[in-house]
Amino acid sequence: MPAQTDPRLDLDDIQGDVLVGLQKNAEMFMFFRIADVAGFKMLLRQHIASRLTSTRRVLDRERVAARERLQGPRFTHPWESLNLAFTKDGLDRLLGPGRPLLDSGFERGADHPDTIAALNDPPVASWLPAFRSGRIDGAFLLAGPNRRFVDTQASHLLSMLSGIVTAVYSEIGQVRPGRERGHEHFGFLDGISQPAIRGLTRPSRRHHGSDQVLPGQDAIWPGEFVYGYPMQDPHAADQPGPIAAPPAVWARNGSYMVVRRLEQLVPEFRAFVAAEAKRLGMYPALLGSRLVGRWQSGAPLELAPLDDNPRIGAEPMRNNDFDYRDDPFQRRCPYAAHIRKANPRDDPPRGTAESLRHRIVRAAIPFGPEVGPGETRTEHSRGLIFVCYQIDIGRQFEFIQRRYADNPDFVDGKTRPDTGQPVHPGYDPIIGQAPGNGERSMDEPVPNYPTGNRRSSLNLMQQFVIPTASSYLFVPSISAVRTALSAAG
Numbered sequence: 001m002p003a004q005t006d007p008r009l010d011l012d013d014i015q016g017d018v019l020v021g022l023q024k025n026a027e028m029f030m031f032f033r034i035a036d037v038a039g040f041k042m043l044l045r046q047h048i049a050s051r052l053t054s055t056r057r058v059l060d061r062e063r064v065a066a067r068e069r070l071q072g073p074r075f076t077h078p079w080e081s082l083n084l085a086f087t088k089d090g091l092d093r094l095l096g097p098g099r100p101l102l103d104s105g106f107e108r109g110a111d112h113p114d115t116i117a118a119l120n121d122p123p124v125a126s127w128l129p130a131f132r133s134g135r136i137d138g139a140f141l142l143a144g145p146n147r148r149f150v151d152t153q154a155s156h157l158l159s160m161l162s163g164i165v166t167a168v169y170s171e172i173g174q175v176r177p178g179r180e181r182g183h184e185h186f187g188f189l190d191g192i193s194q195p196a197i198r199g200l201t202r203p204s205r206r207h208h209g210s211d212q213v214l215p216g217q218d219a220i221w222p223g224e225f226v227y228g229y230p231m232q233d234p235h236a237a238d239q240p241g242p243i244a245a246p247p248a249v250w251a252r253n254g255s256y257m258v259v260r261r262l263e264q265l266v267p268e269f270r271a272f273v274a275a276e277a278k279r280l281g282m283y284p285a286l287l288g289s290r291l292v293g294r295w296q297s298g299a300p301l302e303l304a305p306l307d308d309n310p311r312i313g314a315e316p317m318r319n320n321d322f323d324y325r326d327d328p329f330q331r332r333c334p335y336a337a338h339i340r341k342a343n344p345r346d347d348p349p350r351g352t353a354e355s356l357r358h359r360i361v362r363a364a365i366p367f368g369p370e371v372g373p374g375e376t377r378t379e380h381s382r383g384l385i386f387v388c389y390q391i392d393i394g395r396q397f398e399f400i401q402r403r404y405a406d407n408p409d410f411v412d413g414k415t416r417p418d419t420g421q422p423v424h425p426g427y428d429p430i431i432g433q434a435p436g437n438g439e440r441s442m443d444e445p446v447p448n449y450p451t452g453n454r455r456s457s458l459n460l461m462q463q464f465v466i467p468t469a470s471s472y473l474f475v476p477s478i479s480a481v482r483t484a485l486s487a488a489g
């Protein structure tokens with residue numbers, strides 16, 4: 001329940017994946033090109049707008065699922081979910097070239113040479129063919145209880161859209177089977193740490209000057225993710241900052257979606273971790289956890305520095321209840337570990353209020369088959385369809401990738417406990433990318449916990465996560481789909 005002072009969110013108008021996430025065991029990302037603009041607009045107005053899954057619907061379903069989760073972890077409801085987003089080319093098609101310009105990162109696009117250079121992304125020439133040539137106007141997200149369900153849903157949609165849109169590329173993501181459910185392909189539990197949204201949930205505790213919902217889960221003002229609401233105040237986390245002003249009336253309740261198809265070289269990653277653990281004299285699961293900042297169970301190194309503690313990993317009241325102020329010398333968790341880079345919490349020089357300006361809502365799903373028994377080198381494309389939502393792509397997703405993960409000097413200002421020498425933390429070993437696919441390394445893979453001053457470093461040799469497609473989209477409100485974006489022009 002939101003508090004009285006929290007902003008009132010238009011839950012019927014904001015699409016459901018943005019703040020809460022569509023219920024899904026399987027999810028299709030169907031990228032399309034519009035062939036017949038007038039026909040497409042008519043379908044948007046008459047059939048599609050009313051089928052888009054709203055935040056309210058997702059929340060209602062979540063309540064049902066939460067009750068049933070008490071009886072078992074599986075989600076089997078035949079709930080159909082549909083969301084829709086447009087690229088800048090799609091908005092041009094719908095609104096004409098004189099349309100108002102939106103966020104500058106969105107208008108630049110994921111495949112622009114400046115974006116590629118800023119993120120150290122591989123050249124577009126190495127991406128999937130559909131993303132290197134030709135136009136993509138938008139993407140449908142179709143989610144449901146299993147692959148077959150989503151496939152059927154997609155065929156119905158495509159037959160309705162026949163001759164009006166062309167499907168350019170479709171990929172189905174699926175949660176992993178059995179005990180790997182909720183884990184990404186390297187084996188780590190994912191989707192643990194998400195910002196709580198003021199207006200959706202009421203903060204229940206105060207912690208170092210910011211409000212939290214679950215322990216360790218900061219409450220964020222919704223304007224960080226959706227137009228029309230207050231953003232964070234960069235100086236006082238609990239105070240509302242300025243309103244995220246929509247660049248056009250119809251953009252209210254809209255958000256920006258970054259989609260990245262990230263291939264994971266799983267057998268190579270496992271072999272690397274095993275070999276390097278042996279070289280460093282540690283056991284592989286410990287080295288793996290030092291790369292991510294959590295054990296495969298989800299237990300954070302800050303709370304379980306030397307041995308896994310699956311009970312902590314599984315417990316939402318404990319698995320996110322930490323920050324980094326008590327670990328100034330990376331004795332528990334390396335500065336470069338993926339989660340310490342991607343959300344440095346209270347670690348940056350200006351503290352929590354600063355890192356809260358770079359939060360994203362993540363909604364990723366794994367794709368591709370499980371690793372087969374004899375697969376010692378990657379034979380099948382698999383990985384993560386990474387999805388995140390924000391109001392400013394440059395300040396949020398791109399900032400995390402560029403200024404944190406790809407920046408070997410972040411987090412800055414750290415020194416060695418014994419010599420006082422400055423530390424260069426190195427690259428995020430999971431997603432960090434060096435210019436021109438150059439060398440990467442990270443500091444202190446071997447824990448000096450609880451004490452010690454053994455200096456160690458890990459040469460990351462190759463990338464184990466490789467972007468093969470990337471797209472920036474705008475997720476309009478449901479009312480905008482029904483009106484401004486589908487108005488006859």
Ligand code: HEM
Pocket residue numbers: 184185186188189190191192193194260262263264292294338339340342343360383384386397400401430431465
């Ligand atoms: C294949 C690629 C990736 C893998 C395997 C991966 C894996 C993980 C895992 C296992 C966690 C810990 C679970 C959790 O806290 O939810 C995590 C957290 C996180 N990841 Fe990633 N991730 C990937 C890509 C990305 C990308 C591209 C970004 C953004 C640029 C990102 C941003 C984050 C953030 C913000 C967190 C939460 C950190 C926190 O709040 O403590 N991840 N990721």
